[in-house]
Amino acid sequence: MKKAVVLLMLTTLVTGCQLTGPRNDQEDHWASIRCWAFRDQSPLTKEHLEYIRDRSENGDALCKTILGDMHERGIGMPKDVAKAKAIYQAAADVDKKAYFHLGRMAEEGIGEPVDYVKARQLYERASAKTALAKLMEEGKGGPQDLDGALALYLNSIELYGDDAWVGVRRLRATGLTLNAEQEKQYSEMWAKGLRNTLNSKIGFTRRDLLKEIKPGSLVKPIKPAKLQLEFPIDSDVPEVSLLESSGDPAIDQAVLKVMSTYRFLDAPIQPGDQKSWKVVFNYSLRDT
Structure with missing residues (x-):
């Protein structure tokens, strides 16, 4: 949804400039x-x-950086590098x-x-934590400095699956442990990523089901359904259970089938000897 909003906003802005021409005022x-x-x-x-x-x-730093990128590529x-x-x-x-771009050029030997050494210094000046952590x-x-790299990766995660998240996963796979605060x-971050990916999966499922339902074919009212996904610690394949029905068995089965294909790349850090983790959430075919 956020991506669609950004694309819509960009389209509107681009269209507006195509109609009116470039603006020369300072308050753009x-x-x-x-x-x-x-x-x-x-x-x-x-x-x-x-x-x-x-x-x-006129001093817009991002426009200046973009102009530099255009010369570079x-x-x-x-x-003209x-x-x-x-x-x-x-x-x-x-x-x-x-400074990130200057650091990247130093790291990659561009020009x-x-x-x-120079790349590290420039990444530090840019506060480019992920790039610095990789070096x-x-x-x-x-x-x-694996511990230092881990701390930088953790502090620069913005989205599940981004480079910083992958860096944390890579270091944990080597046996590096996190302290209690980490x-x-x-x-x-794991919980936030889970909510986002589940919501995305549910959104696509809901859209596809609505396409298949013919107008007026639903006789019974469709209620929010409650699902549970349970993942064993050593597996990314969930066991999907229907805790509360939507009132339509066909819809329930379709949702169960789709959600059984859900995969999450990382498991949470479980306390003690817990062997699986569970997530329960509501699913509705209607807007709520």
């Missing part, structure tokens, strides 16, 4: 989003490029987050020899 609060959207337009028009350059020159202009680097530096003078995990540009933090 949507400049960053417009620059991002314009960069990915195909074809990239002269007006879009001029807008990005204009906003970059040759989007709408000849590829040296120019890109200079623009990234100018953007970093406005917003330190742009300069590979320099992991610390691998012992590049300085001593290997376990709590991990469990909270």
Whole structure:
């Protein structure tokens, strides 16, 4: 849903600029989003490029970074790594987050020899915790520090399955343990990720079922159903149980079948000798 809203917003903004042309006023609060959207337009028009350059020159750090990316990759202009680097530096003078791109160039050896020490320093200046943690995990540009990398990964998780989450999972797989505070933090992120992925799965299931139901074919009222997913600690395959029926056996069976295909990549950290974990949630075919 969030992705759809963002796409809708970007479409609206892009359409508005195509109709009115680039804005030159200083109070263009949507400049960053417009620059991002314009960069990915195909074809990239002269007006879009001029807008990005204009906003970059007027101090928008993200537009400036996007312009640097376009020079680096040759989007709408000849590829020029040296120019890109200079623009990234100018953007970093406005917003330190742009140091990430300079760190990436140093790490990957883009326009300069590979320099992991420099990359670490630049990632630190950018507060790019995930990128810095990866170098610390691998012992590049300085001593290997798995505990430090784990802490950085944990503190930079934004979404379930993102690079920081994968980093935590990778380090835990090596046998690295979390302290009590980190376990709590991990469990909270796990629960949030579970809710998000279950809601997404349920949303797609509900949409597909509504497509199959013919108007007027439902005689009985459809009630919210209650499901339980139980996962053994050593398995990602759930046992799905129907705790409360929706009132329609066909719908119940369809939901059970779909949810039996649900997989969660990570298990929570269970206390003691607990052998499985369970989640109970309501499912409704109707908006509630």
